[in-house]
Amino acid sequence: MPNMSLKKNEMPAQAPDVRNKNFKEVALGYTAETAVDEAKRCLNCKHKPCVGGCPVKIHIPDFIAKVAEGKFEEAYQIIQKSSSLPAVCGRVCPQETQCEQKCVRGVKGEPVAIGRLERFVADWHNEHSCDLPVKAQPNGHKVAVVGSGPAGLTCAGDLAKRGYDVTVFEALHLAGGVLVYGIPEFRLPKAIVQKEIDNLNALGVKVETNMVIGKVLSVDELMDEFAFEAVFIGSGAGLPRFMNIPGENLKDVYSANEFLTRVNLMKAYKEDARTPIAHAKKVAVVGGGNVAMDAARCAKRLGAEEVTIVYRRSEAELPARREEVEHAKEEGISFKLLTNPVRILEGENGFVGGMECVEMELGEPDASGRRSPVVKENSEFTMDVDCVIMAIGTSPNPLIKSTTKGLETQRWGGIIADENGQTSREGVFAGGDAVTGAATVILAMGAGKTAAEAIDEYIKNKK
Numbered sequence: 001m002p003n004m005s006l007k008k009n010e011m012p013a014q015a016p017d018v019r020n021k022n023f024k025e026v027a028l029g030y031t032a033e034t035a036v037d038e039a040k041r042c043l044n045c046k047h048k049p050c051v052g053g054c055p056v057k058i059h060i061p062d063f064i065a066k067v068a069e070g071k072f073e074e075a076y077q078i079i080q081k082s083s084s085l086p087a088v089c090g091r092v093c094p095q096e097t098q099c100e101q102k103c104v105r106g107v108k109g110e111p112v113a114i115g116r117l118e119r120f121v122a123d124w125h126n127e128h129s130c131d132l133p134v135k136a137q138p139n140g141h142k143v144a145v146v147g148s149g150p151a152g153l154t155c156a157g158d159l160a161k162r163g164y165d166v167t168v169f170e171a172l173h174l175a176g177g178v179l180v181y182g183i184p185e186f187r188l189p190k191a192i193v194q195k196e197i198d199n200l201n202a203l204g205v206k207v208e209t210n211m212v213i214g215k216v217l218s219v220d221e222l223m224d225e226f227a228f229e230a231v232f233i234g235s236g237a238g239l240p241r242f243m244n245i246p247g248e249n250l251k252d253v254y255s256a257n258e259f260l261t262r263v264n265l266m267k268a269y270k271e272d273a274r275t276p277i278a279h280a281k282k283v284a285v286v287g288g289g290n291v292a293m294d295a296a297r298c299a300k301r302l303g304a305e306e307v308t309i310v311y312r313r314s315e316a317e318l319p320a321r322r323e324e325v326e327h328a329k330e331e332g333i334s335f336k337l338l339t340n341p342v343r344i345l346e347g348e349n350g351f352v353g354g355m356e357c358v359e360m361e362l363g364e365p366d367a368s369g370r371r372s373p374v375v376k377e378n379s380e381f382t383m384d385v386d387c388v389i390m391a392i393g394t395s396p397n398p399l400i401k402s403t404t405k406g407l408e409t410q411r412w413g414g415i416i417a418d419e420n421g422q423t424s425r426e427g428v429f430a431g432g433d434a435v436t437g438a439a440t441v442i443l444a445m446g447a448g449k450t451a452a453e454a455i456d457e458y459i460k461n462k463k
């Protein structure tokens with residue numbers, strides 16, 4: 001008998017006033033009992049609408065049926081065929097706009113908690129199974145991957161499964177891209193990312209860190225001198241944007257990238273960390289996306305008394321996931337909406353002494369259908385802050401474009417690639433944020449997967 005409860009099983013979590021003082025994971029995950037019970041809510045629909053909502057097409061009802069039978073390892077093997085990073089996706093995918101949005105149980109109540117079940121299955125496997133993935137028979141072909149974020153790692157894993165000799169070149173000292181330097185430990189523990197990377201290493205994927213392609217070696221050199229037959233570029237969109245307002249170069253104005261890299265990659269929140277970070281008291285975070293929520297929640301955990309999100313539109317337009325906004329509010333983050341900074345004020349010794357803002361109101365809808373904010377006359381006011389974090393977006397770094405012959409890009413810097421990831425340069429493929437601009441983990445993985453297939457075709461046809 002299916003479980004006809006209209007609600008998903010709750011996932012236990014740390015209490016807000018406890019978790020806002022530590023960096024441990026907020027959500028604690030299902031137990032075997034709650035997972036089996038939740039899995040019984042799935043109706044195993046004939047047309048599987050949920051699968052259509054998943055960018056990597058996980059066989060959702062099949063894996064959920066195994067969970068319902070208590071066969072967790074079999075459930076993992078089904079997910080693993082389509083996704084290389086299930087413990088990550090179960091945690092950070094916006095399921096509410098993907099698989100769960102399509103779930104028929106969502107018509108009358110809440111959809112099946114597909115993301116929570118995926119997370120449960122991946123964690124169960126990581127805890128209980130010692131089996132390493134089996135290496136494929138080598139096929140004698142070499143492919144290079146630039147960047148070790150979800151796009152690069154997925155492409156590398158899929159190619160290794162087909163027998164390719166794959167090397168990933170990563171600029172930073174640790175692999176994982178945004179999963180290690182951007183998304184905080186309390187949403188995505190880094191040990192989980194490392195475990196997924198170890199699985200890829202076991203498949204034969206080599207990762208070379210501290211390798212900035214475009215500086216240490218160029219894409220042309222990889223192909224001409226090191227005999228890589230194809231290159232996949234998954235270098236992300238890690239170049240922060242600023243507002244270009246006065247005072248942005250004062251001390252303790254950060255880009256969200258720098259702030260989050262210090263906290264997450266360099267572990268600046270730990271007492272014995274060698275990388276310092278400002279422990280500010282009154283922090284303003286400018287922006288309304290997931291990145292802004294992460295930066296605000298990190299600032300709170302570093303001991304700030306007041307953390308305020310400053311966003312120029314209203315609550316309804318906040319681009320962050322609803323769940324992230326709710327979590328931030330529960331943890332004591334304030335929201336100053338319909339507000340825009342115009343100048344950061346200098347305090348003592350070149351540090352931030354305040355921020356001048358204007359109030360905004362929403363005008364007519366623009367071309368994208370969103371109502372654009374307009375400044376209210378004579379609405380200037382000053383916020384008392386000692387640290388400002390800019391989280392207003394990022395774009396792709398121009399380094400690869402400027403050092404790769406014949407690689408065409410959009411005016412804003414995104415690499416131009418067709419639906420298979422093929423760029424204007426033969427043998428060079430691209431995907432993820434480097435192509436789309438800042439998007440999601442699962443879309444980057446989907447692009448890595450599609451490109452792996454296209455690279456396989458390309459190399460087979462070249463013979």
Ligand SMILES: Cc1cc2nc3c(=O)[nH]c(=O)nc-3n(C[C@H](O)[C@H](O)[C@H](O)COP(=O)(O)OP(=O)(O)OC[C@H]3O[C@@H](n4cnc5c(N)ncnc54)[C@H](O)[C@@H]3O)c2cc1C
Pocket residue numbers: 092093094146147148149150151152169170171172175176177178179182183184211212213214234235236237238260290291294397399400431432433434438439440441442444
């Ligand atoms: C703070 C934050 C929170 C987010 N939260 C979510 C979320 O909850 N859910 C979600 O789905 N998405 C989220 N995202 C978006 C998501 O993380 C990205 O869309 C995704 O990581 C893109 O993957 P990618 O592989 O294209 O690039 P990235 O993850 O950016 O990886 C690119 C890698 O390439 C490396 N690189 C760059 N240039 C070079 C070079 N020249 N040579 C060698 N290596 C290079 C970089 O160091 C990096 O490791 C978040 C992003 C941020 C910043």
Ligand code: SF4
Pocket residue numbers: 041042043044045048049050051060061102103104105112114
């Ligand atoms: S749509 Fe929902 S109920 Fe139907 S198979 Fe998918 S997860 Fe199960």
